[in-house]
Amino acid sequence: MTELLHLTERSLWNEAVRAGSYEQSTRGRTLAEEGFIHCSTREQLPAVAEFLYGEGKGPHGELVVLVIDGDKLTAPVRHEEAAPGGPVYPHIYGPVPTEAVVALESWPPAP
Known part of the structure; x- marks a missing residue:
């Protein structure tokens, strides 16, 4: 398995489950707006989380x-x-x- 990680809000994931696919790019931006979905490796995740959601939760x-x-995945x-x-x-x-x-x-x- 090639592991890719994506940080998001639980409510956005719940919407994706109902729709059958996830189409958010990053905080406040959709796949349609950005052109791709931002991901990270496990090592990169803490820095990404701090950059996007320093306070530890989404809006x-x-x-x-x-x-x-x-x-x-079928997408590149x-x-x-x-x-x-x-x-x-x-x-x-x-x-x-x-x-x-x-x-x-x-x-x-x-912890």
């Missing part, structure tokens, strides 16, 4: 981490620099079918 509540099996995944010379992050160029999400983890993680 609409509880945060969760979608653990995505990249092998179950590209590993790209966020800025020239910066870290490389995985980006999913299409919707994530809910069945590609193999686990849901709380954020921040329990």
Whole structure:
């Protein structure tokens, strides 16, 4: 399994479950607006969480981490620099079918 992680709000994930696919890009931006879904590796996740949600929760509540099996995606995944010379992050160029999400983890993680 190729593990990709995406931090989101539980309410947005619940909407995706009802719709059958997840189409949020990052905090406050959709796949349609951004062109891809921002993801990270497990090592990158704490810094991403701090950058996007420093206070530990989203504007609409509880945060969760979608653990995505990249092998179950039909959309392409590209590993790209966020800025020239910066870290490389995985980006999913299409919707994530809910069945590609193999686990849901709380954020921040329990001590």
